[in-house]
Amino acid sequence: MDIKIFDTAKEASKEVFHEFEQALANGATTFGLATGSTPEDLYEYITASDLDFSDATALNLDEYYGLSADHPESYATFMNKHLFSKKPFKETFIPNGLATDVEAELARYNTLLDEHPIDLQILGIGQNAHIGFNEPGSSRETKTQLVDLTDSTIQANARFFDSVEDVPTQAFSMGLASIMQSKHILLLAFGESKAQAVKDMIEGPVTEDVPASLLQEHPNVTVYLDSAAASLLSK
Numbered sequence: 001m002d003i004k005i006f007d008t009a010k011e012a013s014k015e016v017f018h019e020f021e022q023a024l025a026n027g028a029t030t031f032g033l034a035t036g037s038t039p040e041d042l043y044e045y046i047t048a049s050d051l052d053f054s055d056a057t058a059l060n061l062d063e064y065y066g067l068s069a070d071h072p073e074s075y076a077t078f079m080n081k082h083l084f085s086k087k088p089f090k091e092t093f094i095p096n097g098l099a100t101d102v103e104a105e106l107a108r109y110n111t112l113l114d115e116h117p118i119d120l121q122i123l124g125i126g127q128n129a130h131i132g133f134n135e136p137g138s139s140r141e142t143k144t145q146l147v148d149l150t151d152s153t154i155q156a157n158a159r160f161f162d163s164v165e166d167v168p169t170q171a172f173s174m175g176l177a178s179i180m181q182s183k184h185i186l187l188l189a190f191g192e193s194k195a196q197a198v199k200d201m202i203e204g205p206v207t208e209d210v211p212a213s214l215l216q217e218h219p220n221v222t223v224y225l226d227s228a229a230a231s232l233l234s235k
């Protein structure tokens with residue numbers, strides 16, 4: 001794991017933007033994308049730039065189960081608002097939150113991931129060290145799955161909804177096995193609320209109780225932190 005620490009989230013996000021610039025220059029065509037507040041500055045840098053993603057493919061990590069793609073709080077809406085409406089990709093894929101046949105949707109997404117190996121994957125991290133929606137206890141063998149969200153995750157994401165009762169309790173997520181197949185992973189974490197998860201990810205044992213700790217076993221992970229998220233690291 002290569003750890004890069006910056007004074008602010010914006011400075012870190014600007015460096016992540018340069019990673020995208022470099023990846024495109026090196027011929028990357030497939031990008032694994034994340035949602036949540038963490039990547040918002042990155043997407044602003046990308047949409048303000050002249051980078052050309054018109055030949056690129058985007059695959060998103062996760063989507064709430066039970067929300068339509070045009071629901072104001074769906075991850076599909078988030079991605080269109082923050083990125084795809086301003087910076088077109090050749091094709092974009094995200095799980096279908098209204099899929100009636102769950103097994104078929106999991107198989108569809110796994111096939112897409114097999115057909116489009118990810119060159120550069122960005123990740124945020126949950127306060128309980130989940131990545132994507134892979135909650136503590138998720139198996140490292142799992143590919144795309146329908147997951148039950150923990151209370152910690154529901155509470156953390158409730159800020160985007162009118163009330164906590166409106167937050168879906170399940171989600172489709174690329175599994176840990178899917179994520180670990182990406183060629184290069186950039187994990188972004190900003191703010192005090194992520195400091196313990198970051199410490200456990202980097203300095204703790206590799207355990208399924210801390211899903212992000214599995215990244216210690218990936219050969220090409222760069223962690224981008226602001227000083228608050230790095231504040232509990234011992235080194």
Ligand SMILES: N[C@@H]1[C@@H](O)[C@H](O)[C@@H](COP(=O)(O)O)O[C@@H]1O
Nearest residue numbers: 035036037038124125126132133
């Ligand atoms: N499924 C998303 C994750 O992909 C994201 O990393 C996490 C942190 O979100 P935020 O960046 O808003 O802290 O929230 C959700 O659980």
